[in-house]
Amino acid sequence: MFRRFSKKKRTSTDRAKDYNSSRSEDQTPSTKYTYNAAEEEEFIEQMQRQNKLSMGISEQRRAIVWQAAMGGQDLYRSSEGTYAQLLLRTSVWESQIRKDVPRTLCSHPLFKDQGGSGQRVLFNVLKAYSVYDVELGYTQSMNFVAAVLLLHMTQEEAFWSLVGLLRGGELGEPLRNLYLPGLPLVNQYSFQLWRLLQEHLCDVAEHFQRHEVKTIVFAAQWFMTLFVYNLPLHVVERVWDVFVFEGVRVLFQVGLALIRYHGRALLQWDCGEIVGALARFQDMDAHVLLRLATSIRITNTQLEELRLEYWTMNKETRHMLY
Incomplete structure (x- = not known):
């Protein structure tokens, strides 16, 4: 029906x-x-x-x-x-x-x-x-x-x-794991995002390390609300239009695009300023965001490799990274 x-x-x-x-x-x-x-x-x-x-x-x-x-x-x-x-x-x-x-x-x-x-x-x-x-x-x-x-x-x-x-189904892993006790999928996604950040925006990743900015601090809300809390609704709808067909890699593309959106200004900010800037994007333009996101190449194979890396890594080492 x-x-x-x-x-x-x-x-x-x-x-x-x-x-x-x-x-x-x-x-x-x-x-x-x-x-x-x-x-x-x-x-x-x-x-x-x-x-x-x-x-x-x-x-x-x-x-x-x-x-x-x-x-x-x-x-x-x-x-x-x-x-x-x-x-x-x-x-x-x-x-x-x-x-x-x-x-x-x-x-x-x-x-x-x-x-x-x-x-x-x-x-x-x-x-x-x-x-x-x-x-x-x-x-x-x-x-x-x-x-x-x-x-x-x-x-x-x-x-x-x-x-x-x-x-989950065609979208990938069951998204209900985002909300289970211990937030297992939030932790995994935050690790994957950190590795992708090191690859695509290495200068930003180095700056985050120097200021002890952990991806989970700002990205947990992105993943758990699927960006609803962070973006204007009309932008969220456009992101979901792509996400429901292309799967979870879109979440990482959008996440990296939000970081890239601030450009080199991020490199001038401390931890509190960075986390605050990545929490809300009320003036975001959907076309600009998705153009940035689709320009970032992330494959499902790459995400699977990072998933396996996360789950085979020592637990203490994992949490030190992201």
């Missing part, structure tokens, strides 16, 4: 108005969808052939394309009624989720109203996931990822897309 194409572009403000309409709090959105799989596959292949993914997917197609790429559509279609059942159950994470929901994209029209419909559906998606994946439950930062999905989908679509995204 997929969202029907709309001739009129719908903005996130329009969706906020929809959520604040007469729909009751406990009613799960339910709509009928039509989808031409062959048409979408042809569209995606054409975008990839012409290297146009970095130009962005249209608002009309984004929900459909993201769901398909994340594996959410197949899960949604094969799990009718599951989401509603999950919402009926209680979760040990409800208290923490309630604390984090009001802190999530709180300036956005969909989520700005305390106890409003947007916050309620975000709570629903996160609670349902915490019940669905008992081992993981809920970790802070998942709320930002779920919120972006809700800007484009109903809560049930967003839930299954979140499940598919965290399972």
Whole structure:
């Protein structure tokens, strides 16, 4: 089941108005969808052939394309009624989720109203996931990822897309490992980013070493929120358009591009200034960022070699590096 194409572009403000309409709090959105799989596959292949993914997917197609790429559509279609059942159950994470929901994209029209419909559906998606994946439950930062999905989908679509995204699949390793106790994938990614920084921006890497700037200090938030906390939403959407098809190497390309964006100015800053500068990019232009990112050559083979290096290295030595 997929969202029907709309001739009129719908903005996130329009969706906020929809959520604040007469729909009751406990009613799960339910709509009928039509989808031409062959048409979408042809569209995606054409975008990839012409290297146009970095130009962005249209608002009309984004929900459909993201769901398909994340594996959410197949899960949604094969799990009718599951989401509603999950919402009926209680979760040990409800208290923490309630604390984090009001802190999530709180300036956005969909989520700005305390106890409003947007916050309620975000709570629903996160609670349902915490019940669905008992081992993981809920970790802070998942709320930002779920919120972006809700800007484009109903809560049930967003839930299954979140499940598919965290399972990994074609995107690479299961992203749920970003949020497990000890944050194993955050540590691995931070190490890989450090090695890539040494290769692509060696002068910056040397400066970071002199000032004891660890990649995990600034990059953990990048990886755990998939840049939602750090970039303007319209830029995040463009990054995700590429990420959902090209996989996790895009996260490293974007990360290096953000460091390169500051240029040689980074070499004049101390640790606190560097970490602060790499935390927020409110004036970032999506075209500039993706042009920088796609110019950085990183292969999946290279990432796999770095992954193996990380996991075969002595634990104490690992943490001294990144």
